Amino acid sequence: MATDPQAPIGEDDLHAFVDGRLDPARAPAVERYLAGRPEEAARVRAFAAQRDALREALAFKAAEPIPARLRIESLHAARRRAMLARGRAAAAAALLLLTGAGLGWAARGTLQAQVAPAALPSAPATLHRLLAQAPLRLEVSARETDIAGWLRQHLGEEMPLPDLAGFGFALDSAWVLPAAAGASAMLRFVDTDGIAVSVWRRPTHDPVPRPLRCADEPGGLVTYSWSDGRQLHAVTAPLPRERLRPIAQAVERAMEAPSSAPVGAMAGLVRQPCRVGLG
């Protein structure tokens, strides 16, 4: 657009005039131009009237209260949920790694027949099929079941339930899955934002205790894992290390709590877990 007061008047000047975006140096020239040409002035007025009518026709939309789903906070929550869903898939994959040979037991027969000739199915798909075929109910909600009793029944021993209320997480559900040396269990804790922390435990044949260690996993997941020489534990969540670390430590303390349940076959090999400081 011209800013030179002497330049000839152009269409762009007329539209800038309508839109109030005319360079101040140009304004007098445009006004003089329009004053001498009533037809052009009428055209400019028509442009402005049209613009105003269009604004008026659409004003209602901008005046409407915005729907809740377009609040940025709702969008953040939706993003967290999406991350969580990805986290669940990753957690399912992690579970299959943790349960390891247990799946072989579960998958013998039907699964093997279906799966063996083709490429290996994805871990979540395997889990899905496994759950579909399972004669037992493998997941229960904390709202409808006494988790401690249910776990005792399925694991054949007491499993301490960590209290993560201090971190804002409440027990939501529990899972039990077959594993090589017994059954593995998962506890799922959820906070008010829908972020989930999963706590895994499965028996291990490796009697050597492993101190707490941390691993970053795909999808923004962080896992803290350790072994007390009897059970392997993992705490996984889409949280930064510094937030998950105290949670994992709390779970570790809870899992150390003396159990009144019958001890397993590896009990004689239990050693105290290393109390190595964390970097």
Place this chain on the structure above:
Amino acid sequence: MGRQAVKDRDRRMEALVPALRRFAWSLTRNADEADDLVQDCLEHALGAWQRRHGDGNLRAWLFAILYNLYVSGRRRLARRARLLEQVAQFGEVATPAGGPDSTVQCAEVLGQVDTLPEEQRAVLLLVGVEGLSYEETAEVLDVPVGTVMSRLSRGRERLRRMAEEQQAPVAALRRVV
């Protein structure tokens, strides 16, 4: 990005939601589709925030995302197909005319804007309704400012002619009714 910066960014984004909804509605003329578009736009913006270079114009950036999503029209196609089905079912039902005069006029101006080529319509809406500067509009549409000016000029002139041609017969009809 610090917590405060995120809060500030969210506040500035949310302040633009009414204008984004208006622009989306003026493009799609369908409330649900418009809000889907705004939601897509905001989700995209939140996801792409890190890749946003510099501290450019937030408004122009969001309008650009929305407009590009509209043009690429992923959801629009699905909805259009559903609409077509409905039209096929209710094709014989006439649209009742009526409502106060201002509504008729508003519908008229919207109907006229709809007949413009897409790029002229977008310029008229961005400049005239959303109050974006010519430079911002150029940024949204990813064209030079000169192109914005010529589209604005052609679109407005076309609308003006249309209004001139329609004025007389429409007024006569209204008197009859």
